[in-house]
Amino acid sequence: MQVMFPSTYKVQRFIKETHYTFTIELKSLESRNGFSFEPGQFNMIYIFGVGEIPISISGDPNKSGILVHTTRAVGTVTKQMAKLKKDDIVGIRGPFGKPWPVKEAIGNDVLLVAGGIGLAPLRPVIYHLLSNREYYGRIILLYGARTPQDILYRKELEKLRSRLDIDIIVTVDRAVKNWTGNVGVVTTLIPRAPFDPLNTIAMICGPEIMMRYTIVELIKRGLSKENIYVSMERNMKCGVGFCGHCQYGTEFVCKDGPVFNYKEIEHLFGKREI
């Protein structure tokens, strides 16, 4: 792979997930081999004539033939992406970045805490854990969304919920009458989630403010900082540590992250200006 030159991929499927989010499934037009990645890694996606942005890979790391990205339309590039159709072409550079600590978590309970679109970068972790189920203790996913309509991968979550070897607890901020699930922010699920705090690796993904308050609750539950991992977002240009756009204190989010051990970035986390 030439890191600065995108490879071309064709949109095979476009799935509307919620009002603002969509998933694209891509197939390479060039390489004969599939695309391999580790859970938590991201690609730079180039929408020709518009721009290039980092998006996490949200597919199954065991299925190398197809590349999956779930995106929320927020601005210039993502809104153009939302208009992609089958057979459209995009450029891909990647995979980049450090993955979630799925190897370090072997033998432990694994707690995933996701907020909003933050479920997308954690989805490959779920696939990985479930296909290597015997190596892990309890697996718990706590997921918070704004409203029931904003729940990502809803059908898939419902299906997963019927499995006995993963606990999935979903909560929404706002609910109307027919919702019989939990209401309240995702942090309210932590005090009674079924994990052993002394033997748990937590992986958190969502807006920074959500991660900040999640960490407070996890520490209250007795988790050590070393066992907490977060995924950071910063503006990116090169994706490989050349340009400095993603600098976070002394770290580069693109190559030292996006997944960081909380203990290592605690001094930077939540700072107003770095």
Next chain:
Amino acid sequence: MESLEKILVQHPFVEGLPSEHISLIVGCAKNAVFEPGKYLFKENDEANNFYIIRSGKVAIEIYSPEVGSIIIQTLGEGDIIGWSWMVPPYQWRFDARAVELTRVIELDATCLRNKCESDPRLGYELMKRVANVFEQRINAMRLQLLDLYGRK
């Protein structure tokens, strides 16, 4: 009574209280069950009881004539419901409705208030515990208002 005491001792809300205090609380307690859809209480009702949830799920709601009932929060096993029983004029400020079959320990508010008045150590302990829950709920509500999951 003994079995109620056993149940109560295991609940996080009373965890660590000395046994004489637990006995005092048990004197005001009874078991209750609410079927799904049943209200534990409604806004403006007198706050005659205080609830400790053993199992199930309760929705805290506010009624608006334009929208109907709006769920603000759901509470479950290990949670307590309400502090209006502790603060004059002892009137509920919201509705509480069982979403699932819900088992609670129902505490008589007048009985509990009298015991707190005559035993300030118990009163202070309960006040600290209720204040702690109050702090957690207010934090959660602030985060809800912040729109935690990013821009619309």
